[in-house]
Amino acid sequence: MNTTAGQATESVRSGAQSLHENHVFRMFARVGYAVNGVIHILIGGIALSVAFGDGGDADQGGALAQVAEAPLGFALLWFLAGGLFALGLFQVLETVLVRGTDKDDWADRAKEGGKAIAYLAVGGSAATYALGGSPxxxxxxxxxxxxxxxxxxxxxxxxxxxxxxxxxxxxxxxxxxxxxxxxxxxxxxxxxxxxxxxxxxxxxxxxxxxxxxxxxxxxxxxxxxxxxxxxxxxxxxxxxxxxxxxxxxxxxxxxxxxxxxxxxxxxxxxxxx
Structure with a gap:
Protein backbone atom coordinates (compact mmCIF):
# COMPACT_ATOMS: atom_id res chain seq x y z
CA MET A 1 0.00 0.00 0.00
CA ASN A 2 2.89 2.34 0.84
CA THR A 3 4.39 1.51 -2.54
CA THR A 4 1.16 2.45 -4.30
CA ALA A 5 0.94 5.71 -2.37
CA GLY A 6 4.56 6.47 -3.21
CA GLN A 7 3.96 5.79 -6.89
CA ALA A 8 0.89 8.04 -6.87
CA THR A 9 2.90 10.80 -5.19
CA GLU A 10 5.68 10.51 -7.74
CA SER A 11 3.12 10.52 -10.57
CA VAL A 12 1.59 13.75 -9.25
CA ARG A 13 5.03 15.26 -8.79
CA SER A 14 6.05 14.24 -12.31
CA GLY A 15 2.92 15.82 -13.80
CA ALA A 16 3.48 18.96 -11.76
CA GLN A 17 7.10 19.10 -12.93
CA SER A 18 6.05 18.80 -16.59
CA LEU A 19 3.51 21.61 -16.31
CA HIS A 20 5.92 23.71 -14.25
CA GLU A 21 8.50 23.52 -17.03
CA ASN A 22 6.01 24.16 -19.86
CA HIS A 23 7.11 27.30 -21.72
CA VAL A 24 3.60 28.59 -22.48
CA PHE A 25 2.41 28.05 -18.91
CA ARG A 26 5.46 29.83 -17.49
CA MET A 27 4.81 32.75 -19.84
CA PHE A 28 1.26 33.10 -18.49
CA ALA A 29 2.62 32.94 -14.94
CA ARG A 30 4.99 35.79 -15.77
CA VAL A 31 2.00 37.76 -17.05
CA GLY A 32 0.54 37.20 -13.59
CA TYR A 33 3.48 39.00 -12.00
CA ALA A 34 2.90 41.95 -14.32
CA VAL A 35 -0.82 41.92 -13.50
CA ASN A 36 0.05 41.99 -9.80
CA GLY A 37 2.23 45.00 -10.56
CA VAL A 38 -0.64 46.85 -12.24
CA ILE A 39 -2.87 46.25 -9.22
CA HIS A 40 -0.26 47.54 -6.77
CA ILE A 41 0.39 50.66 -8.85
CA LEU A 42 -3.35 51.38 -8.82
CA ILE A 43 -3.53 50.78 -5.06
CA GLY A 44 -0.61 53.16 -4.58
CA GLY A 45 -2.39 55.81 -6.64
CA ILE A 46 -5.60 55.42 -4.62
CA ALA A 47 -3.65 55.57 -1.34
CA LEU A 48 -2.00 58.77 -2.54
CA SER A 49 -5.41 60.31 -3.26
CA VAL A 50 -6.57 59.27 0.24
CA ALA A 51 -3.56 61.06 1.72
CA PHE A 52 -4.68 64.26 -0.01
CA GLY A 53 -8.27 63.95 1.22
CA ASP A 54 -9.99 62.14 -1.65
CA GLY A 55 -12.04 58.97 -1.20
CA GLY A 56 -11.66 55.55 -2.71
CA ASP A 57 -10.85 52.05 -1.48
CA ALA A 58 -7.08 51.66 -1.32
CA ASP A 59 -7.03 47.89 -1.77
CA GLN A 60 -7.37 45.25 -4.46
CA GLY A 61 -11.12 45.89 -4.67
CA GLY A 62 -10.58 49.59 -5.30
CA ALA A 63 -7.96 48.86 -7.94
CA LEU A 64 -10.21 46.35 -9.70
CA ALA A 65 -13.12 48.79 -9.55
CA GLN A 66 -10.99 51.32 -11.43
CA VAL A 67 -10.18 48.71 -14.07
CA ALA A 68 -13.89 47.88 -14.38
CA GLU A 69 -14.66 51.54 -15.14
CA ALA A 70 -12.05 51.75 -17.92
CA PRO A 71 -12.88 51.21 -21.61
CA LEU A 72 -13.09 47.47 -22.26
CA GLY A 73 -12.92 47.02 -18.50
CA PHE A 74 -14.80 43.72 -18.72
CA ALA A 75 -12.14 42.22 -21.00
CA LEU A 76 -9.32 43.70 -18.93
CA LEU A 77 -10.71 42.15 -15.75
CA TRP A 78 -10.79 38.70 -17.33
CA PHE A 79 -7.22 39.23 -18.54
CA LEU A 80 -6.15 40.17 -15.01
CA ALA A 81 -8.00 37.19 -13.56
CA GLY A 82 -6.39 34.80 -16.06
CA GLY A 83 -2.89 36.05 -15.28
CA LEU A 84 -3.43 35.81 -11.53
CA PHE A 85 -4.95 32.32 -11.78
CA ALA A 86 -1.96 31.19 -13.83
CA LEU A 87 0.43 32.66 -11.28
CA GLY A 88 -1.53 31.10 -8.42
CA LEU A 89 -1.38 27.69 -10.10
CA PHE A 90 2.34 28.19 -10.69
CA GLN A 91 2.79 28.74 -6.95
CA VAL A 92 0.70 25.63 -6.22
CA LEU A 93 3.15 23.66 -8.38
CA GLU A 94 6.06 25.26 -6.52
CA THR A 95 4.47 23.97 -3.30
CA VAL A 96 4.02 20.46 -4.68
CA LEU A 97 7.59 20.30 -5.99
CA VAL A 98 9.23 21.12 -2.65
CA ARG A 99 10.97 17.94 -1.48
CA GLY A 100 12.10 16.92 1.99
CA THR A 101 10.58 16.88 5.45
CA ASP A 102 12.80 19.11 7.56
CA LYS A 103 11.85 22.50 9.02
CA ASP A 104 13.13 24.54 6.07
CA ASP A 105 11.21 22.41 3.57
CA TRP A 106 7.94 22.86 5.47
CA ALA A 107 8.65 26.60 5.71
CA ASP A 108 9.12 26.71 1.93
CA ARG A 109 5.85 24.82 1.42
CA ALA A 110 4.02 27.25 3.69
CA LYS A 111 5.52 30.25 1.90
CA GLU A 112 4.70 29.02 -1.60
CA GLY A 113 1.25 27.86 -0.50
CA GLY A 114 0.52 31.24 1.02
CA LYS A 115 1.49 32.96 -2.22
CA ALA A 116 -0.77 30.62 -4.16
CA ILE A 117 -3.76 31.40 -1.94
CA ALA A 118 -3.13 35.14 -2.21
CA TYR A 119 -2.86 35.17 -6.01
CA LEU A 120 -5.86 32.90 -6.48
CA ALA A 121 -7.92 35.05 -4.09
CA VAL A 122 -7.16 38.26 -5.99
CA GLY A 123 -7.80 36.43 -9.27
CA GLY A 124 -11.17 35.36 -7.88
CA SER A 125 -11.94 38.98 -6.98
CA ALA A 126 -11.10 40.07 -10.53
CA ALA A 127 -13.40 37.39 -11.92
CA THR A 128 -16.16 38.48 -9.52
CA TYR A 129 -15.87 42.07 -10.76
CA ALA A 130 -15.91 40.82 -14.35
CA LEU A 131 -19.18 39.03 -13.57
CA GLY A 132 -20.69 42.21 -12.17
CA GLY A 133 -20.02 41.68 -8.45
CA SER A 134 -18.11 43.97 -6.10
CA PRO A 135 -16.45 42.16 -3.17
Whole structure:
Protein backbone atom coordinates (compact mmCIF):
# COMPACT_ATOMS: atom_id res chain seq x y z
CA MET A 1 0.00 0.00 0.00
CA ASN A 2 2.89 2.34 0.84
CA THR A 3 4.39 1.51 -2.54
CA THR A 4 1.16 2.45 -4.30
CA ALA A 5 0.94 5.71 -2.37
CA GLY A 6 4.56 6.47 -3.21
CA GLN A 7 3.96 5.79 -6.89
CA ALA A 8 0.89 8.04 -6.87
CA THR A 9 2.90 10.80 -5.19
CA GLU A 10 5.68 10.51 -7.74
CA SER A 11 3.12 10.52 -10.57
CA VAL A 12 1.59 13.75 -9.25
CA ARG A 13 5.03 15.26 -8.79
CA SER A 14 6.05 14.24 -12.31
CA GLY A 15 2.92 15.82 -13.80
CA ALA A 16 3.48 18.96 -11.76
CA GLN A 17 7.10 19.10 -12.93
CA SER A 18 6.05 18.80 -16.59
CA LEU A 19 3.51 21.61 -16.31
CA HIS A 20 5.92 23.71 -14.25
CA GLU A 21 8.50 23.52 -17.03
CA ASN A 22 6.01 24.16 -19.86
CA HIS A 23 7.11 27.30 -21.72
CA VAL A 24 3.60 28.59 -22.48
CA PHE A 25 2.41 28.05 -18.91
CA ARG A 26 5.46 29.83 -17.49
CA MET A 27 4.81 32.75 -19.84
CA PHE A 28 1.26 33.10 -18.49
CA ALA A 29 2.62 32.94 -14.94
CA ARG A 30 4.99 35.79 -15.77
CA VAL A 31 2.00 37.76 -17.05
CA GLY A 32 0.54 37.20 -13.59
CA TYR A 33 3.48 39.00 -12.00
CA ALA A 34 2.90 41.95 -14.32
CA VAL A 35 -0.82 41.92 -13.50
CA ASN A 36 0.05 41.99 -9.80
CA GLY A 37 2.23 45.00 -10.56
CA VAL A 38 -0.64 46.85 -12.24
CA ILE A 39 -2.87 46.25 -9.22
CA HIS A 40 -0.26 47.54 -6.77
CA ILE A 41 0.39 50.66 -8.85
CA LEU A 42 -3.35 51.38 -8.82
CA ILE A 43 -3.53 50.78 -5.06
CA GLY A 44 -0.61 53.16 -4.58
CA GLY A 45 -2.39 55.81 -6.64
CA ILE A 46 -5.60 55.42 -4.62
CA ALA A 47 -3.65 55.57 -1.34
CA LEU A 48 -2.00 58.77 -2.54
CA SER A 49 -5.41 60.31 -3.26
CA VAL A 50 -6.57 59.27 0.24
CA ALA A 51 -3.56 61.06 1.72
CA PHE A 52 -4.68 64.26 -0.01
CA GLY A 53 -8.27 63.95 1.22
CA ASP A 54 -9.99 62.14 -1.65
CA GLY A 55 -12.04 58.97 -1.20
CA GLY A 56 -11.66 55.55 -2.71
CA ASP A 57 -10.85 52.05 -1.48
CA ALA A 58 -7.08 51.66 -1.32
CA ASP A 59 -7.03 47.89 -1.77
CA GLN A 60 -7.37 45.25 -4.46
CA GLY A 61 -11.12 45.89 -4.67
CA GLY A 62 -10.58 49.59 -5.30
CA ALA A 63 -7.96 48.86 -7.94
CA LEU A 64 -10.21 46.35 -9.70
CA ALA A 65 -13.12 48.79 -9.55
CA GLN A 66 -10.99 51.32 -11.43
CA VAL A 67 -10.18 48.71 -14.07
CA ALA A 68 -13.89 47.88 -14.38
CA GLU A 69 -14.66 51.54 -15.14
CA ALA A 70 -12.05 51.75 -17.92
CA PRO A 71 -12.88 51.21 -21.61
CA LEU A 72 -13.09 47.47 -22.26
CA GLY A 73 -12.92 47.02 -18.50
CA PHE A 74 -14.80 43.72 -18.72
CA ALA A 75 -12.14 42.22 -21.00
CA LEU A 76 -9.32 43.70 -18.93
CA LEU A 77 -10.71 42.15 -15.75
CA TRP A 78 -10.79 38.70 -17.33
CA PHE A 79 -7.22 39.23 -18.54
CA LEU A 80 -6.15 40.17 -15.01
CA ALA A 81 -8.00 37.19 -13.56
CA GLY A 82 -6.39 34.80 -16.06
CA GLY A 83 -2.89 36.05 -15.28
CA LEU A 84 -3.43 35.81 -11.53
CA PHE A 85 -4.95 32.32 -11.78
CA ALA A 86 -1.96 31.19 -13.83
CA LEU A 87 0.43 32.66 -11.28
CA GLY A 88 -1.53 31.10 -8.42
CA LEU A 89 -1.38 27.69 -10.10
CA PHE A 90 2.34 28.19 -10.69
CA GLN A 91 2.79 28.74 -6.95
CA VAL A 92 0.70 25.63 -6.22
CA LEU A 93 3.15 23.66 -8.38
CA GLU A 94 6.06 25.26 -6.52
CA THR A 95 4.47 23.97 -3.30
CA VAL A 96 4.02 20.46 -4.68
CA LEU A 97 7.59 20.30 -5.99
CA VAL A 98 9.23 21.12 -2.65
CA ARG A 99 10.97 17.94 -1.48
CA GLY A 100 12.10 16.92 1.99
CA THR A 101 10.58 16.88 5.45
CA ASP A 102 12.80 19.11 7.56
CA LYS A 103 11.85 22.50 9.02
CA ASP A 104 13.13 24.54 6.07
CA ASP A 105 11.21 22.41 3.57
CA TRP A 106 7.94 22.86 5.47
CA ALA A 107 8.65 26.60 5.71
CA ASP A 108 9.12 26.71 1.93
CA ARG A 109 5.85 24.82 1.42
CA ALA A 110 4.02 27.25 3.69
CA LYS A 111 5.52 30.25 1.90
CA GLU A 112 4.70 29.02 -1.60
CA GLY A 113 1.25 27.86 -0.50
CA GLY A 114 0.52 31.24 1.02
CA LYS A 115 1.49 32.96 -2.22
CA ALA A 116 -0.77 30.62 -4.16
CA ILE A 117 -3.76 31.40 -1.94
CA ALA A 118 -3.13 35.14 -2.21
CA TYR A 119 -2.86 35.17 -6.01
CA LEU A 120 -5.86 32.90 -6.48
CA ALA A 121 -7.92 35.05 -4.09
CA VAL A 122 -7.16 38.26 -5.99
CA GLY A 123 -7.80 36.43 -9.27
CA GLY A 124 -11.17 35.36 -7.88
CA SER A 125 -11.94 38.98 -6.98
CA ALA A 126 -11.10 40.07 -10.53
CA ALA A 127 -13.40 37.39 -11.92
CA THR A 128 -16.16 38.48 -9.52
CA TYR A 129 -15.87 42.07 -10.76
CA ALA A 130 -15.91 40.82 -14.35
CA LEU A 131 -19.18 39.03 -13.57
CA GLY A 132 -20.69 42.21 -12.17
CA GLY A 133 -20.02 41.68 -8.45
CA SER A 134 -18.11 43.97 -6.10
CA PRO A 135 -16.45 42.16 -3.17
CA UNK A 136 -15.33 44.38 -0.28
CA UNK A 137 -12.22 43.22 1.59
CA UNK A 138 -13.12 45.30 4.62
CA UNK A 139 -16.57 43.73 4.90
CA UNK A 140 -15.06 40.29 4.41
CA UNK A 141 -12.54 40.90 7.19
CA UNK A 142 -15.26 42.12 9.56
CA UNK A 143 -17.49 39.16 8.69
CA UNK A 144 -14.66 36.72 9.37
CA UNK A 145 -13.90 38.46 12.67
CA UNK A 146 -17.55 38.32 13.74
CA UNK A 147 -17.72 34.60 12.95
CA UNK A 148 -14.56 33.90 14.92
CA UNK A 149 -15.62 35.98 17.93
CA UNK A 150 -18.90 34.08 18.22
CA UNK A 151 -17.21 30.68 18.04
CA UNK A 152 -15.62 28.82 21.00
CA UNK A 153 -12.13 30.17 21.56
CA UNK A 154 -12.83 32.79 18.91
CA UNK A 155 -10.89 35.57 20.64
CA UNK A 156 -7.77 33.42 20.74
CA UNK A 157 -8.26 32.39 17.12
CA UNK A 158 -8.64 36.02 16.04
CA UNK A 159 -5.50 37.00 17.95
CA UNK A 160 -3.61 34.13 16.30
CA UNK A 161 -4.93 35.23 12.90
CA UNK A 162 -3.85 38.80 13.56
CA UNK A 163 -0.40 37.74 14.70
CA UNK A 164 -0.10 35.52 11.63
CA UNK A 165 -0.97 38.41 9.30
CA UNK A 166 1.45 40.68 11.18
CA UNK A 167 4.14 38.00 10.78
CA UNK A 168 3.56 38.04 7.02
CA UNK A 169 4.04 41.81 7.12
CA UNK A 170 7.26 41.37 9.10
CA UNK A 171 8.42 38.83 6.50
CA UNK A 172 7.92 41.39 3.72
CA UNK A 173 9.78 44.07 5.68
CA UNK A 174 12.65 41.70 6.44
CA UNK A 175 12.85 40.50 2.85
CA UNK A 176 12.99 44.11 1.70
CA UNK A 177 15.65 45.25 4.18
CA UNK A 178 17.83 42.19 3.56
CA UNK A 179 17.25 42.48 -0.21
CA UNK A 180 16.38 38.79 -0.41
CA UNK A 181 13.99 39.60 -3.28
CA UNK A 182 17.06 39.81 -5.51
CA UNK A 183 17.25 36.00 -5.25
CA UNK A 184 14.08 35.90 -7.38
CA UNK A 185 15.69 37.84 -10.22
CA UNK A 186 18.08 36.80 -12.97
CA UNK A 187 20.02 40.04 -12.89
CA UNK A 188 23.76 40.61 -12.70
CA UNK A 189 25.40 43.79 -11.44
CA UNK A 190 24.35 46.83 -13.41
CA UNK A 191 21.83 49.63 -13.65
CA UNK A 192 18.87 47.26 -13.89
CA UNK A 193 19.88 45.51 -10.68
CA UNK A 194 20.36 48.84 -8.90
CA UNK A 195 16.92 49.96 -10.03
CA UNK A 196 15.38 46.67 -8.94
CA UNK A 197 17.10 46.98 -5.56
CA UNK A 198 15.72 50.45 -4.87
CA UNK A 199 12.23 49.52 -6.00
CA UNK A 200 12.30 46.22 -4.12
CA UNK A 201 13.47 47.67 -0.81
CA UNK A 202 10.90 50.48 -0.86
CA UNK A 203 8.16 48.20 -2.18
CA UNK A 204 8.63 45.25 0.15
CA UNK A 205 9.04 47.42 3.26
CA UNK A 206 5.98 49.53 2.42
CA UNK A 207 3.80 46.52 1.65
CA UNK A 208 5.03 44.81 4.80
CA UNK A 209 4.10 47.80 6.95
CA UNK A 210 0.60 47.90 5.44
CA UNK A 211 0.06 44.15 5.97
CA UNK A 212 1.38 44.35 9.53
CA UNK A 213 -1.16 47.08 10.33
CA UNK A 214 -3.94 44.80 9.06
CA UNK A 215 -2.71 42.15 11.50
CA UNK A 216 -2.60 44.61 14.40
CA UNK A 217 -6.19 45.67 13.65
CA UNK A 218 -7.31 42.03 13.87
CA UNK A 219 -5.69 41.78 17.31
CA UNK A 220 -7.35 45.04 18.40
CA UNK A 221 -10.70 43.68 17.23
CA UNK A 222 -10.15 40.54 19.32
CA UNK A 223 -9.12 42.43 22.46
CA UNK A 224 -11.96 44.97 22.23
CA UNK A 225 -14.54 42.52 20.78
CA UNK A 226 -15.24 45.22 18.19
CA UNK A 227 -15.31 43.67 14.72
CA UNK A 228 -15.39 47.11 13.10
CA UNK A 229 -11.71 47.38 14.03
CA UNK A 230 -10.89 44.41 11.80
CA UNK A 231 -10.51 45.57 8.24
CA UNK A 232 -8.50 44.98 5.10
CA UNK A 233 -5.73 46.91 3.40
CA UNK A 234 -7.95 49.95 2.77
CA UNK A 235 -8.76 50.30 6.47
CA UNK A 236 -5.12 49.77 7.42
CA UNK A 237 -3.94 52.57 5.15
CA UNK A 238 -6.67 54.91 6.37
CA UNK A 239 -5.72 54.04 9.95
CA UNK A 240 -2.15 55.00 9.09
CA UNK A 241 -3.41 58.37 7.84
CA UNK A 242 -4.98 59.05 11.25
CA UNK A 243 -1.63 58.85 13.06
CA UNK A 244 0.50 61.95 13.83
CA UNK A 245 2.09 62.93 10.52
CA UNK A 246 -0.01 60.10 9.13
CA UNK A 247 -0.58 61.71 5.75
CA UNK A 248 3.17 61.98 5.24
CA UNK A 249 3.56 58.31 6.18
CA UNK A 250 0.71 57.38 3.87
CA UNK A 251 2.32 59.23 0.97
CA UNK A 252 5.55 57.28 1.56
CA UNK A 253 3.67 53.96 1.73
CA UNK A 254 1.65 54.89 -1.37
CA UNK A 255 4.83 55.47 -3.37
CA UNK A 256 6.21 52.27 -1.86
CA UNK A 257 3.24 50.22 -3.04
CA UNK A 258 3.59 51.73 -6.50
CA UNK A 259 7.32 50.91 -6.38
CA UNK A 260 6.43 47.32 -5.52
CA UNK A 261 4.17 47.31 -8.56
CA UNK A 262 7.03 48.42 -10.82
CA UNK A 263 9.27 45.80 -9.20
CA UNK A 264 6.68 43.17 -10.17
CA UNK A 265 7.21 44.15 -13.82
CA UNK A 266 10.93 43.52 -13.37
CA UNK A 267 10.09 40.23 -11.67
CA UNK A 268 8.01 39.29 -14.72
CA UNK A 269 10.74 40.29 -17.15
CA UNK A 270 13.77 38.78 -15.37
CA UNK A 271 12.61 35.74 -13.37
CA UNK A 272 15.29 33.47 -11.96
CA UNK A 273 13.08 30.43 -12.49
Missing amino acids: DSGDQAQSLSAQLLTSPGGVVLLVVLGLGVAAVGAYFVTKGIRQKFLDDLALTNGSRKKTATVLGVLGYVSKGVAIAIVGVLFVVAAVTSDTSEATGLDGALKTLAELPFGNVLLVVVAFGLAAYGVYCFIRARYPRS
